Amino acid sequence: MRLLSQRTLARVAVVLGFIPATLAAQQSTTITGRVMSDGNTPITGVTISISELRIGAQSDAFGRYSFTAPASATGRTVTLMARRLGYQPDSARVTLAGGPLAQDFRLVPSATQLTGVVVTALGIEKEKSQLGTAQQQINSEDLNVTKAMNIVQQVQGKVSGVNITGSGNQGGSTAIVIRGQNTLASNNQPLFIVDGIPVSNQNRGGGLGNGYDFGNAISDLNSEDVESFTILKGPNAAAIYGSRAQNGAIVITTKKGASSNGRMRTEIATSYSWDGPGRLPDFQNGYGQGAGGAFSYGDGAGGGVGDGLDQSYGPRLDGTPRCQFDSPGAGTATCTPTPFIAHPDNVKDFFETGHTMSSTVAVSGGTERANARMSVGVDNVDGFVPNNFFQKTTGLLSGGLQVSPKFSTTAVLQYARNNGQNRPGTGYNNSILEQFFWFGRQVDVSKLKDWRQMGAVNGGPAAREYNWNYNYHNNPYYQQEANSVDDSRDRFIVQGTAKYQVLNWLSASLRSGSDIFRYNIDQRFDPAFLNGAFVNQSYQGGFSFINDYRNEHNTELLINASNNVMDNLVLNAMLGGNLRREQFTTTTTQTTGISVAGIYNVSNAAITPTLGQFASRRNMNSVFGSISGTFNNYWTVEATGRNDVSSTLPKGDNSYFYPSVNTSFVLTDA
Numbered sequence: 001m002r003l004l005s006q007r008t009l010a011r012v013a014v015v016l017g018f019i020p021a022t023l024a025a026q027q028s029t030t031i032t033g034r035v036m037s038d039g040n041t042p043i044t045g046v047t048i049s050i051s052e053l054r055i056g057a058q059s060d061a062f063g064r065y066s067f068t069a070p071a072s073a074t075g076r077t078v079t080l081m082a083r084r085l086g087y088q089p090d091s092a093r094v095t096l097a098g099g100p101l102a103q104d105f106r107l108v109p110s111a112t113q114l115t116g117v118v119v120t121a122l123g124i125e126k127e128k129s130q131l132g133t134a135q136q137q138i139n140s141e142d143l144n145v146t147k148a149m150n151i152v153q154q155v156q157g158k159v160s161g162v163n164i165t166g167s168g169n170q171g172g173s174t175a176i177v178i179r180g181q182n183t184l185a186s187n188n189q190p191l192f193i194v195d196g197i198p199v200s201n202q203n204r205g206g207g208l209g210n211g212y213d214f215g216n217a218i219s220d221l222n223s224e225d226v227e228s229f230t231i232l233k234g235p236n237a238a239a240i241y242g243s244r245a246q247n248g249a250i251v252i253t254t255k256k257g258a259s260s261n262g263r264m265r266t267e268i269a270t271s272y273s274w275d276g277p278g279r280l281p282d283f284q285n286g287y288g289q290g291a292g293g294a295f296s297y298g299d300g301a302g303g304g305v306g307d308g309l310d311q312s313y314g315p316r317l318d319g320t321p322r323c324q325f326d327s328p329g330a331g332t333a334t335c336t337p338t339p340f341i342a343h344p345d346n347v348k349d350f351f352e353t354g355h356t357m358s359s360t361v362a363v364s365g366g367t368e369r370a371n372a373r374m375s376v377g378v379d380n381v382d383g384f385v386p387n388n389f390f391q392k393t394t395g396l397l398s399g400g401l402q403v404s405p406k407f408s409t410t411a412v413l414q415y416a417r418n419n420g421q422n423r424p425g426t427g428y429n430n431s432i433l434e435q436f437f438w439f440g441r442q443v444d445v446s447k448l449k450d451w452r453q454m455g456a457v458n459g460g461p462a463a464r465e466y467n468w469n470y471n472y473h474n475n476p477y478y479q480q481e482a483n484s485v486d487d488s489r490d491r492f493i494v495q496g497t498a499k500y501q502v503l504n505w506l507s508a509s510l511r512s513g514s515d516i517f518r519y520n521i522d523q524r525f526d527p528a529f530l531n532g533a534f535v536n537q538s539y540q541g542g543f544s545f546i547n548d549y550r551n552e553h554n555t556e557l558l559i560n561a562s563n564n565v566m567d568n569l570v571l572n573a574m575l576g577g578n579l580r581r582e583q584f585t586t587t588t589t590q591t592t593g594i595s596v597a598g599i600y601n602v603s604n605a606a607i608t609p610t611l612g613q614f615a616s617r618r619n620m621n622s623v624f625g626s627i628s629g630t631f632n633n634y635w636t637v638e639a640t641g642r643n644d645v646s647s648t649l650p651k652g653d654n655s656y657f658y659p660s661v662n663t664s665f666v667l668t669d670a
Helices: 006-025 234-241 432-437 476-481
Strands: 029-037 047-050 055-058 064-069 077-083 090-095 099-102 105-107 117-119 125-127 135-139 162-166 174-178 191-194 197-199 203-206 212-216 226-232 249-254 264-275 354-366 370-382 389-402 407-421 485-503 506-525 542-566 569-591 610-631 635-646 655-665
Touching: 029 047, 047 064, 055 064, 090 105, 117 135, 117 226, 174 212, 191 234, 197 485, 197 506, 197 542, 212 407, 226 234, 234 249, 234 635, 234 655, 354 389, 432 476
Parallel strands: 029 099, 029 105, 191 249
Antiparallel strands: 029 064, 047 055, 047 077, 077 090, 117 125, 135 226, 162 174, 191 197, 203 212, 226 249, 264 354, 354 370, 370 389, 389 407, 407 485, 485 506, 506 542, 542 569, 569 610, 610 635, 635 655
């Protein structure tokens, strides 16, 4: 065997030395990293790309991203760019050497006209510049600048194109109408979505004659738990939700835990306010109770001169001594007249100074793989109407887990306990304020506080409370204290989501959740209560008991795709399906007469109780989708479609379709 020469050996060594380099050149490069803000919180929706290779990815909810550069690019030095509206872009020069490559970014906020991302329909986050529909988002800080009993009230004055009105009663319902009335029906309220799950905003009137406003169900939410409040304005923006979003939709996302290197974060929010009626009617104070310039109290029911009337068309309030309901010896021949003078603040003096105390304590924290948040909130309201109280207790527990680089899960559980005591009545015959429209201007309201004196003290009916008029009105203090109206609602909102990142530009998520509550209303009425819809005065009182149960369950599958198909074109597509199951039952037991006073039980009914029962079930199966294209980050065109199949319509004719098309053009960017 002939030995190789030194020159030959050298050549072999050179060839062998090139082999590793050649193998490396044929290996692709996987680029990974995290994008954080200057506050050390992850940023979602950041586009990280290599423009010369036309490849890239977006950061997820934990700020992480990952994509692969082809083997043909190995050995090249390229620019890795991180961009997101609302932040200054950042870049890094990297060499694609094959194998793994790690590159983190830290973005600094930047003020722009269209800043960041917003939560849109189905909880999907989009850049504001890529929206073709009108919507407006409020963050937690702006939402909680002021504190109100109803989260909808806190939006007032902070968004455009909406009309927010209250019932006028503390603790009553608050209506929000987006871009005006859309139907002739009484309900023009939008659809409410919390963490992707539709929730009830039911406004429950209670009792015989619906004489009380028990508020709307969205007030169960604790605004301190809200991360964002997005209003989808008009049917075009909310078309993906189908017919029940014909009046628009409001998408609410709750706060989640964030990565804090394993440290816990504690938040405490508390507020205290003094409450009173916002505005009272203007009253004349020239004339007092009676008619034709004449008045003299006899028995408060027509036994005197004009004393059975409630309007103030009587004598001048000039101090002339006249017999009145609170004069010594009223209702007898020995009545001692007292000065007939005005009490200009007698309506104002009935109302007290209310007090509202709200507190929320939240604890959150997490790591790169897991996060959690827990909060407890309590609202205590001592109303400005005497003997009127409200209390709301809320709890929230949420968590997220990054099971693997491509698979993540989140879950949210909310609980609310809402109690109301002695809500003020509404309507012509039941409202406290209604009687003040007719109130005798000479009546000293402070004399009515001791209503437990019998009417016989001032010549009135022996079975009635102490009062100034026995024909048309109850003593307002008696009305609030002797006729208890209690309501309570226990509510759970639960939601779970699993998401899988199939490819850099393609993800699939499965979400399921329920809105469940039980609602009880107990109304008890004294026999002297004048509203005949509630009580027959021939008996010892009446009652009305109402029990509601509601459960709506939704299961939803979403497939989302977002990709830069060209340097100047971004395509976003979504395809999904939803299974909705609704159940509602209500039972009522009521009577206008009981046998023994003070025992409000069916066994004590003197008049056969009226029983009511209603149950409904509804199933809805839906498929929906959308596709949009954004050209050069300033022109967006989007089309959506939804098809529903309802169980409440005749078979064969129970399928209906909702399409929409929208576009936007950002002139300043163009």
